[in-house]
Amino acid sequence: MERELALEIVRVTEKAALESAPWIGRGDKVNADEAATSAMRKMFDSVSIKGTVVIGEGEMDEAPMLYIGEKLGIQQGQEVDVAVDPLEGTTLVSSGLGNALSVIAIAKKGNLLHAPDMYMEKLAVGPALAGRLNVLDPIEVTLSKAAEVLQKKVSELSVMVLERERHQPLIQALRDSGVRIKLLSDGDVAGAIAPALSETGIDLYLGSGGAPEGVLAAAALKCLGGEFQGRLMPENPAQFDRCVAMGLDNPLKVLSMEDLVGNDDVIFAATGVTNGEFLGGVRYLSNQQAETHSVVMRAQTRTIRFIKTIHYLPMFTKNNLA
Numbered sequence: 001m002e003r004e005l006a007l008e009i010v011r012v013t014e015k016a017a018l019e020s021a022p023w024i025g026r027g028d029k030v031n032a033d034e035a036a037t038s039a040m041r042k043m044f045d046s047v048s049i050k051g052t053v054v055i056g057e058g059e060m061d062e063a064p065m066l067y068i069g070e071k072l073g074i075q076q077g078q079e080v081d082v083a084v085d086p087l088e089g090t091t092l093v094s095s096g097l098g099n100a101l102s103v104i105a106i107a108k109k110g111n112l113l114h115a116p117d118m119y120m121e122k123l124a125v126g127p128a129l130a131g132r133l134n135v136l137d138p139i140e141v142t143l144s145k146a147a148e149v150l151q152k153k154v155s156e157l158s159v160m161v162l163e164r165e166r167h168q169p170l171i172q173a174l175r176d177s178g179v180r181i182k183l184l185s186d187g188d189v190a191g192a193i194a195p196a197l198s199e200t201g202i203d204l205y206l207g208s209g210g211a212p213e214g215v216l217a218a219a220a221l222k223c224l225g226g227e228f229q230g231r232l233m234p235e236n237p238a239q240f241d242r243c244v245a246m247g248l249d250n251p252l253k254v255l256s257m258e259d260l261v262g263n264d265d266v267i268f269a270a271t272g273v274t275n276g277e278f279l280g281g282v283r284y285l286s287n288q289q290a291e292t293h294s295v296v297m298r299a300q301t302r303t304i305r306f307i308k309t310i311h312y313l314p315m316f317t318k319n320n321l322a
Helices: 004-023 029-044 090-095 139-150 165-177 188-196 211-224 237-245 257-261 313-319
Strands: 049-055 078-088 101-108 119-125 158-162 180-184 204-210 227-232 266-272 289-298 303-312
Touching: 004 029, 004 078, 004 090, 004 101, 004 266, 004 289, 004 303, 029 078, 029 090, 029 101, 049 211, 078 188, 078 211, 101 188, 101 211, 119 188, 119 211, 139 165, 139 204, 158 165, 158 188, 165 180, 165 204, 180 188, 188 204, 188 211, 204 211, 211 227, 211 257, 211 266, 211 289, 227 257, 303 313
Parallel strands: 049 078, 158 180, 158 204
Antiparallel strands: 078 101, 101 266, 119 204, 119 227, 266 289, 289 303
């Protein structure tokens, strides 16, 4: 993919973040999400791609825009798969909490998994543990292997887990093993990326979360040299059949990085809406300006760019610029 596309994609996540930011702390996650979704969809009209949404806001009859199968971009240039989460962490924004992001991943057509909207068992690690663990292993085995590779005691490991009732057995097992646990209220994508960022101090990300978010996290981890493994968790025959209809011959198999994001180039971009583990949130300045903090990464070159942008809000709003 053309490297210029990376900056174009950041403009889209910036726009979505800025439009959702006024809803921070207002207790209204629906309007926050709608603001981000509408802004992202409009900005895609200026991007030089022939894009198709493979992960978005739902099926055509569930979402008015950014629905699965929708065409994006000016329909010139490269044919690409597009995975989006205009506001990853709607509850975080409504509650004024950290780690809310606007996220996009792009890969050549046919490379991103068409992940169904269901739970996925997840294991995410940084470069040091890539290829060394298995999501199917018992938790005790996973921790022992990780400690050996990282040359740490098990008690020195830090594990991030979404704080959910379904994770209570996992959390108890982790506590019984003596590891440090960092519980995450929301923000599944940011959580899965954390082990690949040394400044977070996180060694592993474990538990279950949304399958679409798993693909977005896998895209980021490919750019960072980390690894993501997932296994879909259909809860009934209808969900199992849906997996098959979406092209998964064995819905219960472990999904590797290649299964999730292909073996070609991937571009991942995110802009912080609220302050988080590795991105600052939207910050309002004087003189009708606002600052955004974004990251854009490319798997082919393993380039990671952090971008701070100052936006003049009257011009931004009037002309739909970013």
